[in-house]
Amino acid sequence: MGSLLSGLPGIEGRVRRGGLAVLATAAAVTAAAVTAAVVPLIAAPAAAFGQGRGGDHLTVVVRHAGAGWDGTYELFCHPAGGHHPDVRGACQKLDEQTQWGRDLFAPVPPGTICSMISGGPATARVTGTWAGRPVDASYDRNNGCEIDRWNRMVPLLPKIG
Known part of the structure; x- marks a missing residue:
């Protein structure tokens, strides 16, 4: 002692x-x-552990969404930055929807009944890190559920229609 x-x-x-x-x-x-x-x-901030800039970082690749949206965009949040068309709006939307224990980028659950309407050929892929978790999510507009899932991510993803 x-x-x-x-x-x-x-x-x-x-x-x-x-x-x-x-x-x-x-x-x-x-x-x-x-x-x-x-x-x-x-x-300690994430940057102190070799993750570069720190904060949340997403890469968004959009295809077949129309002129002005197709391309690859970098989005940083906390602090906000990057060359996404609406950095602050996208970060704010993601912050509003983030809930502990829920995967913000989760796909439509298998077996979900969805309306068979098409929202066009647009696709997107979101990769990176959000809220300390890895993200690798694909989006399309092939049915009502996927259209709704896409629309919940506007302005991270482009508003279509």
Whole structure:
């Protein structure tokens, strides 16, 4: 016990005299010291761990959506940046829809009954990192469910129709 508390002046002698309250205080001081050492490692930005810029980063590849939208776009959020046509709108929309434990980019579940309407030939692929999780999602407009899924991602994806 002496070596554990040797860095805390006056504590060691009080503990030997049977002061349980002092022992609890010593434990709290030790826990606080450990927390102070660990929290900076947990709270460090992603950039500190070699992930480049940090924050959320998505690459959006759009095809067959029409003039002005087809192409590859980089989107950064937290902080906002990149060459996406609506950086702030896309980041805001994604932030609004992000919920703990829910995959924002999840495909339509198998077996879902969808209306058989076509929303055109547009496709998109979104890859990167969002909310600390890897993203690799494909989008099309082949039925009502896929159109709805696409529309929930506007303005990350282009508004069509």
